[in-house]
Amino acid sequence: MARGINGRDVTITDVQTTRIDSSFHWTLVRIYTDAGVTGTGEAVLGPKADEYIDYAKELLIGKNPLDIDARCTELFERLSYLGGMNGIAVTAISGLDIALHDLAGKLLEVPAYQLIGGKHRDSVRVYCDTHAGEHLHRTAEVDDYDPYAPEAYAEAAEAVLADGFDALKFDLDGLNRGDEDRRHKHLNAEAIEYRRRIVEAVTDRVDGRADVAFDCHWSWGGDTVRRLAAALEPYPVWWLEDTVPPENHDVQLYVTHNTNVTIAAGENVYRVEGARRLIENHGVDIIHPDVPKTGGMLETKKVADMAKAYYIPLALHNVASPLGTMASAHVGAAASNFLALEFHARDLEWWDDVLTESDSIIQDGRIELPDEPGLGVEVDVDVLEAHLADGETLFDEA
Numbered sequence: 001m002a003r004g005i006n007g008r009d010v011t012i013t014d015v016q017t018t019r020i021d022s023s024f025h026w027t028l029v030r031i032y033t034d035a036g037v038t039g040t041g042e043a044v045l046g047p048k049a050d051e052y053i054d055y056a057k058e059l060l061i062g063k064n065p066l067d068i069d070a071r072c073t074e075l076f077e078r079l080s081y082l083g084g085m086n087g088i089a090v091t092a093i094s095g096l097d098i099a100l101h102d103l104a105g106k107l108l109e110v111p112a113y114q115l116i117g118g119k120h121r122d123s124v125r126v127y128c129d130t131h132a133g134e135h136l137h138r139t140a141e142v143d144d145y146d147p148y149a150p151e152a153y154a155e156a157a158e159a160v161l162a163d164g165f166d167a168l169k170f171d172l173d174g175l176n177r178g179d180e181d182r183r184h185k186h187l188n189a190e191a192i193e194y195r196r197r198i199v200e201a202v203t204d205r206v207d208g209r210a211d212v213a214f215d216c217h218w219s220w221g222g223d224t225v226r227r228l229a230a231a232l233e234p235y236p237v238w239w240l241e242d243t244v245p246p247e248n249h250d251v252q253l254y255v256t257h258n259t260n261v262t263i264a265a266g267e268n269v270y271r272v273e274g275a276r277r278l279i280e281n282h283g284v285d286i287i288h289p290d291v292p293k294t295g296g297m298l299e300t301k302k303v304a305d306m307a308k309a310y311y312i313p314l315a316l317h318n319v320a321s322p323l324g325t326m327a328s329a330h331v332g333a334a335a336s337n338f339l340a341l342e343f344h345a346r347d348l349e350w351w352d353d354v355l356t357e358s359d360s361i362i363q364d365g366r367i368e369l370p371d372e373p374g375l376g377v378e379v380d381v382d383v384l385e386a387h388l389a390d391g392e393t394l395f396d397e398a
Helices: 050-061 066-079 087-108 112-115 150-162 189-206 220-233 249-257 271-278 299-311 323-332 383-387
Strands: 014-019 028-032 040-041 121-127 167-170 210-216 237-241 263-265 313-318 340-345 367-368
Touching: 014 050, 014 087, 028 087, 040 087, 040 189, 050 066, 050 087, 050 340, 066 087, 066 299, 066 340, 087 299, 087 323, 112 299, 112 323, 121 210, 121 323, 150 167, 150 189, 167 189, 167 237, 189 210, 189 220, 189 299, 210 220, 220 237, 220 249, 249 263, 249 271, 271 299, 299 313, 299 323, 323 367
Parallel strands: 121 167, 121 340, 167 210, 210 237, 237 263, 313 340
Antiparallel strands: 014 028, 028 040, 121 367
8 A cells, every 4th residue: 555545545536638639539537536646547549538538527536446346337337328338438438447547556556467367477469550561651752652562561561570579460451452442341352362462472571570460440241251361371360350340240250150260359349248249159269359448457357357268369459559558568467368469659759758758668579567556657748738639738747
């Protein structure tokens, strides 16, 4: 327990948010207490998450922050009529959950991973989302450069390997090669062959130096995915991610049960209840939730534990700032079935600056888990202020 603090007497006094100007709608949330200790969390991909958090704070003020499951259960129940099982309501609670873990860890003087079962590993593996060939920023420099050519993908893979990563991911959708009209969710034989050539070029260039996954962004129907997966069977594909839209789990089950390539999904499946059917029916080979979006640290650990009972590995989708990324790293450390955590900001020059730490939290494709209380990192308020979304104000300092 932090010196001079009786945790059972600590109560929440305020909740404030700050939105950062990022393409992924970073909403940072800070919880204040009458002990003068604060916790900071993050919600992502929820453009109105701050409004939900502002509504929810009245359900938190006056309550004890150490009872994290109780606090989140109350929030899920009270926000149920606002979509408490899915969508932005869950994303908002995810940010509050992370802030509560940061806060409780500081009050108890333990790292956040200790609050969800303790760590299985001292560092977590990170895979770099490499998009496509445009990741090399050469499109504007070379007139005839095709950022979606298979060779461009291979060059991008080489660049990420040089950064120290031994795991990476590329996009296979949105290439305007046979999928200009995405509404029918179908790829013809030529479009599948084009994607096969991309996978061949990347995996040949990587040549066993890294695991390589490919993201499909919920683009196609079951037949297309079955044919695409068959074409990719000769190559060492780590996984195919989000191959079909997330609404119909029957189609997801069909895909996973009728392909030999590893299938991952889960970033649009909210809470453990949302993931239950996919896990129990082996609808995924890898479960892939997003901590600051689909439920928070505690909820994601519940998903991981359920998946563990069915021998399904956990990978973590992640488009967060370094703060949310560190929260995900704590979950990865605490889940025995964890594979890797996504890094999705290689192009964002000021990503590392969000935290007060002098060095990047990612070193040689790994995140070392800090021993400091809570998340073990703090945001740099000056950097946040420089990147506030339009009309936003900074939350109060701790």
